[in-house]
Amino acid sequence: MQEYSVEMRGIVKRFGSVTASDQVDFSANAGEIHALLGENGAGKSTVMSMLSGVYRADEGEILIHGKPAKIRSPKDAAMLGVGMVFQNFRLVQTLTAAENIVLGEKSSFWRGRNWIKSKHKEIEELAERFGLKFPVDRPIWQLSVGEQQRVEIVKTLYRGADIIILDEPTSVLTPGEVEGLFSTLRRMKQEGKTVIMTTHKMKEVMASSDRISVMRKGKMIATLVTKDTDERELARLMVGREVVIERQEREATEGEELLAVKNLSVDADHGRKALDGLSLTVCKGEIVGVAGVAGNGQKELAEVLTGLRTWRTGEIVFDGAPVKTASVRGAIDSGISHVPENRMKSGLAGKLGSVDNLLFKSYRSEEHSKFGFLKAAKNRSWSEELVRKFDVKTPELDTPVQHLSGGNQQKLLFAREVTHQPKLMVAVHPTQGLDVGATAGVHELLMELRASGSGVLLISEDLDELLQLSDRILVIYNGAIIGEETHETADRESIGLMMAGIRSREESLV
């Protein structure tokens, strides 16, 4: 019998009453790329976290190279040659890339210039061997997300890992960067390393892996050989039913112009230019998608439109009237609603219940308060109705919303933002972290808004989502719109190139 480099048997992990991993068996070979596929919350990350020592399994055993292993901490895992590249990177932002990589190294107390220089060289050579490139001497906060991921990968290699786990590695990358990552993974495989990658993206699994294990709701469903399967089968295994992903068909609309932004320039938090002469328009009854890799000005664009950030130069005309100053109150009153990027940070107050969270934007109105006193009973029944209408599953109205699942939090947020018939909806990554069912719900809500004549500015990194929903797709790069495609002409490839800053196909050939 062949000996696996990693074998997990009957792994159980519970968080309170939730069983995140239920009798999971998993195995991977040296010299293979093994994909662990599943929806968000299926338990992939939990299982991998147990392999890398972040969590301890409640039951079950783990064998590394055929020997039973006790992995009680990340340190134990590292000793056994297991390294993990986390989804939210484990990097110290203020340290340089090289400092992050050598962190934890016990040798050499004194670290003068020569030591640092020799380490820089060593790290650069190692990175090059696997086709990775990043500035070793710059602090992490100055690096792009793609570069940060490369630092993480080199970190595990530097520490001598031969079993490398990548948790959702492609979620933050451009299509071009994804290709680069896959070629790095193939080089690792050639060197005989065990590569395990968790993801929920079937296309990438098909393109990169040798074998695929599918998880659903904490259980291991199947392990397949990639070349013997197809996306349809994977989707069925992953979701438990057939899903069809297709473009949402729609009637073309000829709505009048709702929002016009001209030559907008905005400073970012550290004085850098975040938006640099950006122009765009949104019409009534139109979904305008903004594609781009994170950090190209999307956050600032959304903040300016919702009154959270002032701009330096440029014009904003909303609903026929010029907007003079940034004001959140002004934005709310003029009918702009906002689904922020991080719903638990700036969308909802986690420790408060549904009623309070629903009231945040409308408590001032006659309907909800009088002389500064809230109409408690009325607000409660109003909230009950909204919760029912938007199908938010919450044990009680007063349950702190941080205890709801991501999908239900997002529904609650949408309930608040949609209920007052906004003229413009600014939605930033509205389906991030949601499973297929909840994502479909959010998409439906956005299409309903469109049908009712509202404009939608949809800022997302998920190309499939943008292609499904948008009437027009704009590509943002370095704070400006560098390309536009319509619903009919848009395709993954051209948008992917523009996201990497390449304006057209001709240019990329040069």
Added chain:
Amino acid sequence: MDFVTQLLIAAISAGTPLLLATLGGILNERAGIIQLGAEGLMLMGAVTTCVVFLRTGNLGVALLATLGVTALLGLIHAFLSITLRANQTMSGLAMTLFGSGLSAYLGKSISGNPLPSSLPRLDLSFLKPIPVIGDIFGNLDVLTWFSIVLVVVLHLLIHRTSWGLHLRAVGDSPATADVMGVHVRLIRYGYVTVGAMLIGLGGADMVLTVAPTWNEGLTGGRGWIAVGLVIFARWNPVRALLCAYFFGALDSLGFRMQLLGSAIPPYFLKMIPYIVTILVLMYLGYRNRNKPSGTPESLGVPYVREQRF
């Protein structure tokens, strides 16, 4: 000696207790633990030094006792905020109130008794011929030299050694440090304890040089100034030296103007350091508005390993 040289000497003298306490605070907070107990620790350091010095007549024993007592207090703060994950602000304030009360009680019997001797001085007479430098550095006491050397040592420790790298990582992102095999709790315990000892030494220096006798509430809020200087210096030992001496200069400037018979009421002169501090903070805040603040990112956040994100 001209006025400026005299002021510089006074600045170093008044600034050294602050410098020691600020360095202690920097170590604490670089490791990610807020230290608001400085005032209490300084008082405890001062009173321990006085009591033991008067009893034994031996300065070395007195200083060792001071280090021991404040290390114990530091360990209590560490236990509360690291192991029990108590609120660090509350634990620090408790330390200050506890230290103020206990030091008043312990010092009651010796209040006003002059200490047998002051700190020994290093006579560097070969510096004497150099103008200004010779006057300033020719005759400093041992604790002052210790604090100056400590600034250099800590600067190198933080930026040039593996320990420093671990310290910075633990304060900024303990989860990352943990995954990389750095012993987060041990490091935090260590720096909180050593930090408390340095703050206590600041109190000892205060009583030995500035006011050579114990009085209740002797530090007069300098522990709180040190808490502010940690932020002022943006957690950097070299800047801590400049800030502490700057504050020391202002402190003694008010005193000197009073001696010269200035028409300004003494209460206003005593306010000078604080007013200037506010002004300088405003200016620096404006100038550095686009820079990262330098605050250790996980300052005040207890670290728990097994946590669901």
